[in-house]
């Protein structure tokens with residue numbers, strides 16, 4: 394398993410104190426910044442566009458981990474690659490089938506950007522198993538995508554265990570990320586199940602950012 398990474402989700406950032414909070418994140422032990430893109434169609438919420446990503450990228454020295462919760466990932470992958478994404482994760486449910494999924498993975502990698510594929514709580518990741526070498530990360534959603542502050546769905550850990558088993562058996566470098574309802578307790582369960590990237594929104598921003606990141610990082 395790779396080194397554990399904490400990726401605070403800017404969905405919960407206090408936008409009245411953006412500059413201050415970005416500075417805190419940048420000086421914390423969080424190496425990635427999780428940037429949630431929502432189009433008001435794939436999920437019932439609207440968030441950030443590419444210009445915000447460009448601005449944030451100038452403000453912090455962190456890996457820009459862009460999760461596109463959009464109905465047209467082919468279009469938006471190019472938009473966010475151009476804006477400076479380091480990793481782009483799209484949804485399996487937003488593409489036609491597994492062939493289209495793999496085509497998009499290859500396209501994103503051809504842009505020099507790492508690629509992730511995400512599954513919503515009701516979607517099984519089994520169809521991805523023969524293709525894990527085509528992706529740098531699989532994102533297991535542990536809440537219905539769309540909003541921060543929801544409760545962790547423990548049943549999602551079975552997906553993590555399934556992916557971890559296959560990744561380790563084949564010796565792939567694919568990371569497993571989990572997103573939704575992550576705090577000290579659920580983060581520990583997720584790491585034990587095999588996750589190596591924890592996304593956390595409310596937990597990180599509803600307390601001291603440095604302390605909360607460290608608690609997630611060192612709870613293993």
Ligand SMILES: O=C(CO)[C@H](O)[C@H](O)COP(=O)(O)O
Nearest residue numbers: 402538539541542574594595
């Ligand atoms: O993608 C998301 C929602 O779609 C958020 O990243 C996620 O829910 C994080 O928020 P919290 O840690 O508060 O659950």
